[in-house]
Amino acid sequence: MFNCKQCGSCCQSIGGNEIYRNLDNGNGICINYDAETKLCKIYPERPLLCRIDDAYFAFFAEEFSQEEYFEMNYKACAALRECLAKD
Numbered sequence: 001m002f003n004c005k006q007c008g009s010c011c012q013s014i015g016g017n018e019i020y021r022n023l024d025n026g027n028g029i030c031i032n033y034d035a036e037t038k039l040c041k042i043y044p045e046r047p048l049l050c051r052i053d054d055a056y057f058a059f060f061a062e063e064f065s066q067e068e069y070f071e072m073n074y075k076a077c078a079a080l081r082e083c084l085a086k087d
Contacts, residue, residue, distance in 0.1 A: 001053055002052035002053050005077070005081075008033060009081045010077065010080055012030075012033060013028065013084070014030050015028020020049070
C-alpha cells in the first residue's frame with residue numbers, strides 16, 4: 001500500500017499535465033484541493049489517477065513491479081515537496 005503523506009504537493013502541481021487538465025483550476029492547482037487543510041475535498045471519491053494503489057493495477061501493472069511504481073511515486077512526491085518548499 002502506498003503511504004501518502006497527504007501533504008497536498010501533488011494537488012498543487014498538476015498544471016501542464018494533460019492527464020489532469022480537467023482538474024486544473026487554471027493556475028496548476030487541483031479544483032478539489034483545500035488550501036486551508038491541505039487535503040483533498042473529495043478524498044474518498046478522488047479520481048482513479050489520484051489513487052496510487054488502484055492506478056497501479058489499472059494502468060501500470062504490466063510495465064513495472066509494484067515496488068518500482070511505488071518508488072517512482074515516492075521520488076516524485078519528494079521532488080514536488082522540495083520544489084514547493086522553494087517557492
